[in-house]
Amino acid sequence: MRLSRYFIPTLKEAPAEAELVSHQLMLRAGLIRRLGSGLYTWLPLGLRVLRRVEQVIREEMNAAGAMEVFMPAVQPAELWQETGRWDVFGPLMLRMKDRHERDFCFGPTHEEVITDIARREIKSYRQLPVNFYQIQTKFRDEIRPRFGVMRAREFSMKDAYSFDADKAGLAKSYQAMFDAYTRIFTRLGLRFRAVAADTGAIGGSASHEFQVIADSGEDAIAYSTDSGYAANVELAEALAPAAPRPAAARPMEKVPTPGKVRCEDVAALLGAPLATTVKAIAVMHDDEFWLLLVRGDHTLNEVKASKVPGLAPFRFATEAEIERHLHCKPGYIGPVGLAPELRVVADRSVAAMADFVCGANEEGFHFTGVNFARDLPEPAAVADLRNVVPGDPSPDGKGTLQIARGIEVGHVFALGTKYSEAMGASFLDEQGQPHPPEMGCYGIGVTRVVGAAIEQNYDERGIIWPTPMAPFQLGLVPIGYHKIDAVREATENLYRQLTEAGIEVLLDDRAERPGVMFADMELIGLPHRVVISERGLKEGQIEYQGRRDAAGEKLDCRNAIALLSERIS
């Protein structure tokens, strides 16, 4: 490709709208342009990268036995009403009406559509197992689109759906996808980790997220220092403290804490460690008022809280509700002296505390030296309610946990029969008995992968593409292309030979100064660069430099093609 006839609108300065490095670089390198909030046009260079990612995905999905299909982006509401998700999805789903006033949505996902195919077409166990995938544009009306293509509203996703005759088959299909994903992200040159993930309200037997490790990631993942354990913090279990609760040693006292609303402030005022305080979090389940207790230095994990029997779905209580039930303003509430009908759930670490500090249910006062059994009843329920923190013991008993940030680029999910049952899909087994197929679904955020790759691979000069994703393999930079015949001839010669060798070359044949060409080439991040100059040609040499190399290296013109082919393949 000749740069003079190609379209790569690079920018010296990053537009103010971009905060994340990958977003800035994608704009500066001329990969994308924003159309509206969470909506991006992929320009030619960006699209080439996207196609590269898709290619790797297709190869590995096909190798894993999945078959590509292409489903409609726009879906009729009736399908979603069958599974009840027309109402469940809420404002995240973009809805529209056709000329007949029929309801449609722009598909945020495709379980309903593929299950509709399955119930029409899959009638016999002989047709199983089967796995369909597509690469499709999805739309999710995110609360807050941000970070460019990382959290866009319209985005490209590879989604696959497996159908099996039984749970053992599903486990196999799931593993096959897990392995395929591992190969895909490995081939793409990403540093990633598969982590156990929450199965959420959907249930199911297994779920893993594939997280690209990056400080800018929106997800927190916990991993063990000494074992393979890794899980999304939403899911990572906080074990109960190993030591039993100490005996009460101090009397309960009410102390004035005016204006001290946060645990940190109360602890500082009293000169007590934060870990000796307890915060009470008021939540509502319908009309029931619940108090959740976590240690002052811990934070509530809402996913875990929603797994407490009887609590889901819950929301945080309003100030008025808190005053009605506790006769006290938020900031001073606590578990002592509660009306018996109020429900209290203590985190495991709170249940092991003695002589702790908590709100006195009286504005401006806290209690110190509080003890279960003596000053208040033992908590009605004890559960794992908190987010793990670095240094917690690993749930598998090996080592301690550390926390890293990750960008979720893939998610595999064992669904079971939720959708097949809801939509009446069934097949006949060997005995002629009908069963709903066991389903799995498997997603990869294709557009997000591009952003995530940049987050992991850039320097002060620009992008550094992992080779399998690079839009071109090699950039050819002639110095004096338009002035010096020898340079132009050598360049054209090399360009032709490299192209014939199957290497994708971007030739910078613009009449630009060398500095501009170098800067642009580094910004767009091609892995290999060759410079051709008059002075080099006189020595019979050209100059090669890898994008990560500190300096160039001279190659003899006569065997340059062979040497370059070797490096690039």
Place this chain on the structure above:
RNA sequence: CGGGGUGUGGCGCAGCCUGGUAGCGCGUCUGGUUUGGGACCAGGAUGUCGGAGGUUCGAAUCCUCUCACCCCGACCA
């Protein structure tokens, strides 16, 4: 949805407080000189100052409404 902020040429910004009819850098176009790290000189083009309404002799500037975009929050007892 709540809070904050920003909309001025393709990009980055100044001007606004204290009204007088728009400016800087980059980019872009033309000519010339340059040519191994984002050149220099000269000349040029590009703005309904997000939109609507109002105040005023006069509005980018003041007022009202509105739209778009960005950031933060939604972990709080």
